[in-house]
Amino acid sequence: MLTPERHRKIIEVLGEKSVVTIQELVEATSSSESTIRRDLSQLQKEKKLKRVHGGASLTHQKSEELSVFEKSDRNSLEKQRIAQYAGDLVETGDCIYLDAGTTTLKMIPHLKDREITVVTNAISHLEALSEHEIKTYLIGGLVKSKTKALVGSSAIKNLSSYRFDKVFLGMNGIHIEAGFTTPDPEEAAVKGLAISLSQNAFILADHTKFNETSFSKVADLSEAIIITNEIDDDVIYDFQDKTEIRVVTP
Amino acid sequence: MLTPERHRKIIEVLGEKSVVTIQELVEATSSSESTIRRDLSQLQKEKKLKRVHGGASLTHQKSEELSVFEKSDRNSLEKQRIAQYAGDLVETGDCIYLDAGTTTLKMIPHLKDREITVVTNAISHLEALSEHEIKTYLIGGLVKSKTKALVGSSAIKNLSSYRFDKVFLGMNGIHIEAGFTTPDPEEAAVKGLAISLSQNAFILADHTKFNETSFSKVADLSEAIIITNEIDDDVIYDFQDKTEIRVVTP
């Protein structure tokens, strides 16, 4: 296996799992431990990952102080766990909506081998979906070139012709009074509609999103179930009057 | 095997695999290691690939250039000219439909700097469209994982809500009696509908498509204008009774 191929594989595995052991990589690439160690050193130098004892973990591109480094690492792992939990909720035969966003993207590997149908507004999810052989519908609409998501009135019209068993969304702000919020009004409209199209709407959010508000309101707290993890008990206490909140324990 | 042929082959293999070993190329071209090494050096100098120990890997290129190389046919230049002619037909303010396919993809660089709106069913065109900052709508529908095009009843429904100044389509077969044909029935349905949504539908086809028929009928010859080049005079004579045919001269 050639070096760039190996590197790509390593990054790919990390993208799906957030943390990986050297042994796993040795197997995945059928090369020796020494080689993997060298690869990891190099990729670390290129800031593509962070070495940890026994393997490697994702790193966020932000090159700030060390504590922040660790924090963003933990977030990614957090997202990973949330994504896995959410993925496990999906049952054979379900028709689900998958919103654009990094957490929902991480759900895809966990949707494998169930005969489900996915509807999405995220062009960036298509590759992973097709890799895992999942039947996929894209809603129509204006292509937002920055985020590669579909928005606009035509997206709304198109989306409203579907109904879902379950809906999974990312969210930027979750607040007791402001409810669910997100920066972009157009994306907010799409998210809000998606929530209303299913009896089971799930918001995937790590702890950093709580008590934050963003520009555009998507929905009231009561309209969707929150999936999160590593959150203070008093925060849960505050929210559980307003909506169902599920905490994923590691 | 001739040098340009070898080079094309190398790029083609790379397009499919991203990374390739020298040994694989030696086999694929039945030439010696030395020759392949020389080829790789040269192609690297031309920025077409990047050499790595043991072989070569893709460099990041603009999407339309990439797919130009993927198709290793000598018709590539022909398609290029047709695409340019078609691109020049588009006027400021136009709203056009761009079908999936290699020739229509090549139109995109020629659409620059006019304030147009593009509607397409081709996910593979999005990157190039966004690179050239063209306002783009995607129709909704089922994602066909092989061709990355949108098809199905939902695509049809979605597409039928638009009207276009001009429509540009690729086509597999053009035949005096069978009309316009293409292998996939689902894609044929989308193409056929697109043609009916504009007063100006253009079929982009190099000379190899003439007097060929494929499985699914898209439309009658009279429904669209054919753009082609390098075609025998007697073929033109046959067709010009049935429809308008424009020959792009180099």
Add this chain to the structure above:
DNA sequence: CATTTTTCAATCATAAACAATCAAAAATAA
């Protein structure tokens, strides 16, 4: 805390891949 186990970086021999060179073969020109 001491001990055991695992993981690590450094070193080294080996095998693979490399650039450079050269002669034969093929293509082109005279």
Add this chain to the structure above:
DNA sequence: TTATTTTTGATTGTTTATGATTGAAAAATG
């Protein structure tokens, strides 16, 4: 045809990547 240039494949010594081995360092265990 012959002469000249270009392309090719084999050979050379050199460089690079790899995997095994080692003792040191770090976690895990008791």
